[in-house]
Amino acid sequence: MIHYNKINKKYILWMVIVGIWLIVCVIGNINVNNRFPKPIDEYYYLGDTVEYLGMQIKAEEILYKNDDGMIDNYPEINIKKKEGRNWLVVKLDVKNVSDKVIDFETDILPNIAMVAYPIGYMNQGSAYALKDNKQLKFSLEEEKEVIIYFAVGNGQVRQERRKKFLESQFYLDFSLYPEHKAFVFNGVDSKI
Known part of the structure; x- marks a missing residue:
């Protein structure tokens, strides 16, 4: 037994x-990814216009500046100098096409991120309305020129990798799923 x-x-x-x-x-x-289809890629380039959350957004240019360049060109932003820090600046023409007042800073900006491939950079930026005393609220059919600026520090991209960084493909992402909607910049227009 x-x-x-x-x-x-x-x-x-x-x-x-x-x-x-x-x-x-x-x-x-x-494979759990079979349950979800791949996102539809909607890429836009300089001069193209994208509609996003009631706004028409047109990319004008992407710039790379150091602290001195930011202070000289945008003194109202109040940037303090810091060793090894530079900035990516994206100029946009933004127009409200919805039937309500939109605050760009609270409704749109939190959804936007700058991503660079193949270097591996991702950051969210701050926005500023040019020629309008920083007012980022858009009334009906109002159009403004807005810049979004992203810090590029040594912790994100080391100095010896900056040249490769400036030649990267930059994606100004608005949404990732179910549509990957982004502006694509092939390198930077002007440096420092």
Whole structure:
């Protein structure tokens, strides 16, 4: 009788191990990404206009500036000098085409990110309305020139990699899923 219990326990233990192994194999072969289709890529380039959350946004240019260049060109932003920090500046023409007042800073800006490939940079920026005392609220049919500026520090891109960084493909992402909607810039228009 004791001999029978030892065999029975070994048999049950092996069945449990084989059962767990089969479950792991089945789960490992399930591709969860099949449930979700790939996002539709909607890429726009300089001069193109994209409609996003009731706004028409047109990319004018992308610039690369150091602290002195930012202070000289945009003194109202109040940037403090910091060693090794530079800036990516994207100029946009923005127009409200919705039937309500839109605050660009709270409704649009939190959804925007700058991504650079292949260097591996991602950052969210700050916005500023040119020639309008920083007012980023858009009334009906109002159009303004807006800049979004992104800090590029040594922690994000080291100095020795900046040349390759400036030749990267930059994506100003608005949404990633179900549509990947972004402006694509092939390198930077002007440097420092």
